[in-house]
Amino acid sequence: MLAVDDDPKIRNLLRNVLEDDDFGVIEAETATEVLQVNETSAVSLITLDLNLESDNGIDLARQIRRTSQVPIIMVTDKEDVIDWVVGLEVGADDHTIKPFHPRKVLARIRSVLLRSETTSQGLQKAADTLVSSPAQSPKRVHFSFDGLIAIPHQMKLMNRSGVECELTSGDFRLLDVFLNRPKRVLSLDQLMDLAGGTEWNPLDRAIDNQIARLRKKIERDPSDPKLIKTARGVGYSFSCEVQIVQASITSCKSA
Numbered sequence: 001m002l003a004v005d006d007d008p009k010i011r012n013l014l015r016n017v018l019e020d021d022d023f024g025v026i027e028a029e030t031a032t033e034v035l036q037v038n039e040t041s042a043v044s045l046i047t048l049d050l051n052l053e054s055d056n057g058i059d060l061a062r063q064i065r066r067t068s069q070v071p072i073i074m075v076t077d078k079e080d081v082i083d084w085v086v087g088l089e090v091g092a093d094d095h096t097i098k099p100f101h102p103r104k105v106l107a108r109i110r111s112v113l114l115r116s117e118t119t120s121q122g123l124q125k126a127a128d129t130l131v132s133s134p135a136q137s138p139k140r141v142h143f144s145f146d147g148l149i150a151i152p153h154q155m156k157l158m159n160r161s162g163v164e165c166e167l168t169s170g171d172f173r174l175l176d177v178f179l180n181r182p183k184r185v186l187s188l189d190q191l192m193d194l195a196g197g198t199e200w201n202p203l204d205r206a207i208d209n210q211i212a213r214l215r216k217k218i219e220r221d222p223s224d225p226k227l228i229k230t231a232r233g234v235g236y237s238f239s240c241e242v243q244i245v246q247a248s249i250t251s252c253k254s255a
Contacts, residue, residue: 187235
């Protein structure tokens with residue numbers, strides 16, 4: 001575990017609570033130290049202060065994401081929505097605000113590590129399935145919707161020009177949830193459960209941010225979404241007609 005903060009009191013607080021829970025802790029207070037540790041040590045998670053005295057936490061998170069998928073929890077000293085939304089967009093996994101209760105941070109760390117482990121296991125299972133399954137398996141299907149094609153067993157999405165879209169594994173899991181449940185209103189809890197496989201904290205608006213990112217990639221006009229509709233006070237629904245196409249045949253049927 002890597003605790004990044006320019007305040008030694010905060011680092012010491014994190015070290016105490018994490019070591020009490022049997023986590024090993026490395027401390028850092030500058031971007032240079034963080035990048036060196038991340039390159040040379042097997043870090044399982046980073047708590048990253050966005051307001052380091054000499055470095056920009058957002059830029060540092062972006063640098064980390066260029067070479068590593070290590071989970072990142074952002075730490076801010078104020079309720080600055082812009083900061084933590086941008087942080088999530090550049091690849092952070094969660095955030096917490098100073099002053100924080102140590103046990104609350106510990107709970108977030110456990111949750112993020114569990115999500116990360118579940119995602120890794122899911123991707124490995126998908127990879128094993130691809131290796132062991134016949135190339136023309138009739139159970140493999142494509143989803144066709146609004147001119148796009150989703151290929152679940154390859155975790156691919158082809159856009160309206162036939163070019164592959166860049167989706168993260170999280171984006172595709174969320175899309176897959178919608179494609180298998182079209183025209184149903186799904187609550188935030190349902191979406192978090194189905195897409196993440198673990199309990200997320202609905203107060204951190206992680207699903208809302210992921211919905212926004214997915215809309216940018218599949219909607220014709222993300223500012224006026226027609227595919228992923230907001231159900232005020234409830235959640236979201238996928239309003240588009242979805243066609244299921246078996247890979248080995250040419251006929252379609254409605255989902």
